[in-house]
Amino acid sequence: MTTIGDNSNQQLRSIVERIEHLAEEIDGLRGDQKDIYAEAKGNGYDVKILRKIIALRKKDPDARAEEAALLETYLAALGMEA
Amino acid sequence: MTTIGDNSNQQLRSIVERIEHLAEEIDGLRGDQKDIYAEAKGNGYDVKILRKIIALRKKDPDARAEEAALLETYLAALGMEA
Numbered sequence: 001m002t003t004i005g006d007n008s009n010q011q012l013r014s015i016v017e018r019i020e021h022l023a024e025e026i027d028g029l030r031g032d033q034k035d036i037y038a039e040a041k042g043n044g045y046d047v048k049i050l051r052k053i054i055a056l057r058k059k060d061p062d063a064r065a066e067e068a069a070l071l072e073t074y075l076a077a078l079g080m081e082a
Numbered sequence: 083m084t085t086i087g088d089n090s091n092q093q094l095r096s097i098v099e100r101i102e103h104l105a106e107e108i109d110g111l112r113g114d115q116k117d118i119y120a121e122a123k124g125n126g127y128d129v130k131i132l133r134k135i136i137a138l139r140k141k142d143p144d145a146r147a148e149e150a151a152l153l154e155t156y157l158a159a160l161g162m163e164a
Contacts, residue, residue, distance in 0.1 A: 015122045019136055022115045026108050033104045040097045054101055 037047050056064060075081060119129050138146060157163060 011125065012127070015118060015127065015132065016135060016139070018118050019115055019132075020139070022111045022118075023136070026111050029104045029108050029111070033101055036097060036100050036104075043093065045094070045097065050097065050101075053098060054105070057098070057102070 037050065040050055041047050059067075119132065122132060123129050141149075
């Protein structure tokens with residue numbers, strides 16, 4: 001096994017702990033998001049649709065419009081008009 | 083289509099924007115993690131092994147020891163001893 005000196009051990013520990021600390025912060029923020037979804041659900045919002053909205057808002061408006069148009073076209077072709 | 087009042091519109095917008103704001107913060111922290119991995123790589127660390135270490139440290143030590151023992155047993159059974 002490769003041995004690495006004390007300095008390297010310390011450097012490695014620092015790297016790992018910094019990554020873990022950020023992971024904890026991310027988990028905390030994810031928990032905050034979960035709370036907001038739970039609160040929204042309590043106020044009568046549909047969480048699945050909220051998640052769709054968040055995903056749609058990430059997309060470029062042109063790409064979104066094109067996808068919507070294609071979806072409509074395919075639905076119409078299959079006699080599934082809403 | 084269901085219409086929802088101005089208050090509800092505002093409430094919906096607040097929910098969506100709060101979730102998006104948290105998502106931005108999460109993206110930022112993920113970027114910070116990426117920077118640390120890049121820095122570690124620059125210092126000669128193997129990123130794949132670092133990720134394994136982070137995953138291993140999340141596990142309960144007993145569960146980790148049991149997994150390691152089983153892994154060794156199966157490797158031995160297959161004539162793959164290290």
